[in-house]
Amino acid sequence: MEDKAGSRVLMMGNEAIARGAVEAGIAVAASYPGTPSSEIMGTLAGWAKKYGFHAEWSVNEKVAVETAAGASYAGARAIASLKQMGLNVASDAVMSLAYIGIEGGLVLVVADDPGPHSSQTEQDTRYFATFAMLPVLEPSSAQEAKEMTRWAFELSEALRLPVLVRPTTRSSHAHGDVILGEITPAKVNCGFKKDPQWCILPSLSARKHAWLVNQQEEAKKLLAESPFNWIEEGKADWGVITSGVSYNYVKEALELLDLTPRILKIGTPYPLPDDLAGGFIRRTKSVIVIEEQEPVIEDQLIRLAWKEKISAEIRGKRTGDVSRLGEFNVDRVKSFIENSLGFMPVKPEPISALAPPALPGRPPILCAGCAHRAAFYAFKEVGKKMDAVYCGDIGCYTLGFAPPLNAEDTCLCMGAGITIAYGLSLIEKERPHLAFIGDSTFLHAGMTGLLNLVYNKANVTVVILDNETTAMTGFQAHPGVGVSATGDPAPKADLEKIVRGLGVEHVETVNPNHLQATIEAAERALAYNGPAVVIARAPCVNKNRPDKNFFIDKEECTECAICIEELGCPSIIKDAAGVTIADTCAGCGVCVPICPSEAIKEVTP
Amino acid sequence: MTKIDFLMAGVGGQGTILASNILAEVGLQLGYDVKKAEVHGMAQRGGQVDSHVRWGEHVHSPLVEENSVDYLIGFEMLEAARFPHFMKQGSVAVVNDYRINPPLVNLGKARYPSKEEIESLLLARAGKVLWVDGTGIAKELGNPAMVGVVLLGFLSTLVGGDQEAWLAVIERMVPPKFVDLNKEAFAAGRKAAG
Numbered sequence: 001m002e003d004k005a006g007s008r009v010l011m012m013g014n015e016a017i018a019r020g021a022v023e024a025g026i027a028v029a030a031s032y033p034g035t036p037s038s039e040i041m042g043t044l045a046g047w048a049k050k051y052g053f054h055a056e057w058s059v060n061e062k063v064a065v066e067t068a069a070g071a072s073y074a075g076a077r078a079i080a081s082l083k084q085m086g087l088n089v090a091s092d093a094v095m096s097l098a099y100i101g102i103e104g105g106l107v108l109v110v111a112d113d114p115g116p117h118s119s120q121t122e123q124d125t126r127y128f129a130t131f132a133m134l135p136v137l138e139p140s141s142a143q144e145a146k147e148m149t150r151w152a153f154e155l156s157e158a159l160r161l162p163v164l165v166r167p168t169t170r171s172s173h174a175h176g177d178v179i180l181g182e183i184t185p186a187k188v189n190c191g192f193k194k195d196p197q198w199c200i201l202p203s204l205s206a207r208k209h210a211w212l213v214n215q216q217e218e219a220k221k222l223l224a225e226s227p228f229n230w231i232e233e234g235k236a237d238w239g240v241i242t243s244g245v246s247y248n249y250v251k252e253a254l255e256l257l258d259l260t261p262r263i264l265k266i267g268t269p270y271p272l273p274d275d276l277a278g279g280f281i282r283r284t285k286s287v288i289v290i291e292e293q294e295p296v297i298e299d300q301l302i303r304l305a306w307k308e309k310i311s312a313e314i315r316g317k318r319t320g321d322v323s324r325l326g327e328f329n330v331d332r333v334k335s336f337i338e339n340s341l342g343f344m345p346v347k348p349e350p351i352s353a354l355a356p357p358a359l360p361g362r363p364p365i366l367c368a369g370c371a372h373r374a375a376f377y378a379f380k381e382v383g384k385k386m387d388a389v390y391c392g393d394i395g396c397y398t399l400g401f402a403p404p405l406n407a408e409d410t411c412l413c414m415g416a417g418i419t420i421a422y423g424l425s426l427i428e429k430e431r432p433h434l435a436f437i438g439d440s441t442f443l444h445a446g447m448t449g450l451l452n453l454v455y456n457k458a459n460v461t462v463v464i465l466d467n468e469t470t471a472m473t474g475f476q477a478h479p480g481v482g483v484s485a486t487g488d489p490a491p492k493a494d495l496e497k498i499v500r501g502l503g504v505e506h507v508e509t510v511n512p513n514h515l516q517a518t519i520e521a522a523e524r525a526l527a528y529n530g531p532a533v534v535i536a537r538a539p540c541v542n543k544n545r546p547d548k549n550f551f552i553d554k555e556e557c558t559e560c561a562i563c564i565e566e567l568g569c570p571s572i573i574k575d576a577a578g579v580t581i582a583d584t585c586a587g588c589g590v591c592v593p594i595c596p597s598e599a600i601k602e603v604t605p
Numbered sequence: 606m607t608k609i610d611f612l613m614a615g616v617g618g619q620g621t622i623l624a625s626n627i628l629a630e631v632g633l634q635l636g637y638d639v640k641k642a643e644v645h646g647m648a649q650r651g652g653q654v655d656s657h658v659r660w661g662e663h664v665h666s667p668l669v670e671e672n673s674v675d676y677l678i679g680f681e682m683l684e685a686a687r688f689p690h691f692m693k694q695g696s697v698a699v700v701n702d703y704r705i706n707p708p709l710v711n712l713g714k715a716r717y718p719s720k721e722e723i724e725s726l727l728l729a730r731a732g733k734v735l736w737v738d739g740t741g742i743a744k745e746l747g748n749p750a751m752v753g754v755v756l757l758g759f760l761s762t763l764v765g766g767d768q769e770a771w772l773a774v775i776e777r778m779v780p781p782k783f784v785d786l787n788k789e790a791f792a793a794g795r796k797a798a799g
Contacts, residue, residue, distance in 0.1 A: 010633050117644045174667035175629050175641035248665040330670040354690040357726050359683060360715035362707040364617065364652030399650060564711060570651055573706055
């Protein structure tokens with residue numbers, strides 16, 4: 001990619017954030033993948049050698065944040081990038097870091113996912129920032145994402161606090177043009193200076209809490225001077241206050257409606273610069289607050305107006321005019337403006353009455369040839385005779401939820417499959433409980449749960465679905481892969497040794513594409529009295545496709561469709577031409593033994 | 606400068622994201638302000654993928670809105686059929702004549718609409734629906750994954766812009782060893798447009 005300062009380049013928001021970090025001179029970048037944040041580290045890892053900084057996929061988000069914090073303690077600039085649920089995992093570190101403070105600039109980029117498109121919750125990281133009392137910046141475009149990230153390091157050092165940057169799916173994954181800035185070499189001639197201030201003892205916490213509260217006022221002053229908040233004058237006695245990607249929807253909606261209210265664009269939603277926001281609403285009869293997700297700016301404005309006795313009418317989520325749910329777009333923002341004004345200035349053209357057609361949906365599914373499908377099939381074959389419960393986890397294999405596999409009875413958060421299964425087993429002593437967890441998720445949050453099974457003598461079967469990559473988020477490396485984020489060889493974690501080291505005695509490793517062997521391993525694991533682990537290992541089919549092809553012999557096929565109904569493989573198709581295997585078949589061969597008529601055969605060259 | 610909104614609709618794994626990256630970059634080369642958005646992640650697992658690409662003098666929103674799309678590019682028939690309400694009256698739909706069954710259709714629990722039904726859904730807004738044997742052409746060239754570039758070749762005859770500008774972007778954005786093949790795919794797409 002072009003990297004000369006002054007060049008105009010089309011960039012994804014996440015790439016722009018990575019560029020901003022490099023321009024700021026980071027020495028360390030750490031992350032755990034999660035949509036929509038993954039491309040930040042994906043980009044940084046590709047640049048690490050060129051610009052001379054350390055980039056890594058950490059074992060989980062807590063580890064990533066603490067690693068970046070350590071580098072910051074030593075005086076270097078560091079960044080951690082994660083998704084909103086990752087911030088939950090890292091929250092223990094983040095809450096205390098707000099008290100302890102930092103030395104080198106520390107920026108935590110936390111990508112939110114309104115919708116949500118690929119998340120368990122629609123939580124708003126700006127609330128988290130409010131809770132932790134840490135400043136948060138919210139970009140509205142790729143260019144601003146780069147500038148904010150760069151500036152966030154300066155802000156962090158000025159306040160001696162970690163600073164959050166909060167893109168959302170449509171700023172992380174949207175592309176826009178970006179003018180590149182100069183790259184600052186990483187500061188590396190620094191080091192940790194011993195000082196009691198780095199140890200968070202209760203007496204220090206009490207003092208630091210007072211300091212942290214005071215820093216909120218300092219933050220407001222610095223944020224008020226930032227280039228990310230601005231006022232656009234208009235011709236009406238009402239105004240719009242907006243932030244992040246919603247700013248773009250507001251601008252376009254107003255153009256379409258031919259309205260020219262005053263606009264206050266906020267790039268620093270917490271802490272809200274009082275003087276700027278107060279000045280704006282004082283000169284406006286009424287304002288509509290349009291921010292995606294929770295009323296973070298709106299609630300601060302309401303408090304401010306009450307405290308300062310400002311009489312402006314504040315409309316938004318609290319008045320029911322603007323939604324706090326889901327993702328915004330221009331059409332929704334138009335309707336929020338209409339709700340707030342009580343009328344629509346431009347009548348919608350009658351043409352817009354067309355409803356979307358009712359068509360069969362297309363949810364994501366396990367790929368053709370995915371070994372998870374085989375593992376689910378085998379364990380369900382064994383478990384169905386005993387009404388087993390299947391506890392799932394976060395990853396591609398969450399898609400095992402869908403029919404016909406129906407192999408996920410629960411799914412909560414990273415690592416919870418193992419522990420929920422355990423909790424169930426304490427109540428339902430006669431029923432078998434299984435947990436499915438991927439390799440990356442097991443290393444992220446599964447090991448402690450497994451140790452708990454051993455320690456408390458649980459009777460739970462854990463199936464580690466090991467496809468040797470973090471597939472769902474884009475095939476990132478992890479400690480079990482043997483490669484670092486920057487592509488260098490790395491020690492490869494041996495899952496079997498880890499599991500045995502945690503004290504599990506019944507451990508087997510199988511290739512799930514060998515269906516009969518997997519069924520037998522499942523039988524042994526479920527019959528075992530105590531914690532049992534089966535490592536179902538086959539490389540992700542997207543990384544390593546078996547070199548085989550299969551076809552259905554028309555002479556033998558009775559069109560019973562058992563193959564389709566049992567496996568749900570997208571490459572087996574039944575239509576007017578009968579049952580056939582499409583050319584998307586990845587060659588796993590798992591359907592072969594399932595066919596009662598032995599009609600599925602390998603293509604021999 | 607005219608505003609042109611594109612919506613690319615396909616199935617995860619068909620290459621819609623690369624094609625939309627190329628289309629966005631071409632817009633930038635042709636002097637437009639460009640915004641583009643789509644969702645990565647879950648959609649890659651054979652799910653629905655919609656890419657929004659917007660060219661204009663000044664583009665705010667990265668998302669196209671209903672009733673605004675000038676060109677709908679369907680990588681798969683059913684996926685194209687989801688978006689008539691996003692199309693502008695008299696707009697153009699370029700649809701790959703290719704069908705991928707969604708899971709429920711495959712399990713016999715839902716019906717895949719006929720080509721005629723899909724065409725009539727789109728004609729509620731589209732001025733014309735242009736069918737392209739994109740996957741067929743790409744397969745003939747040796748790789749069905751090039752369907753995106755075939756469709757871009759077809760689209761380039763409608764949108765205009767210097768052909769060399771399109772080719773220069775393709776050359777820069779596809780893997781080096783597939784440059785020549787992708788140029789052939791682009792030319793084949795143009796030829797299919799007649």
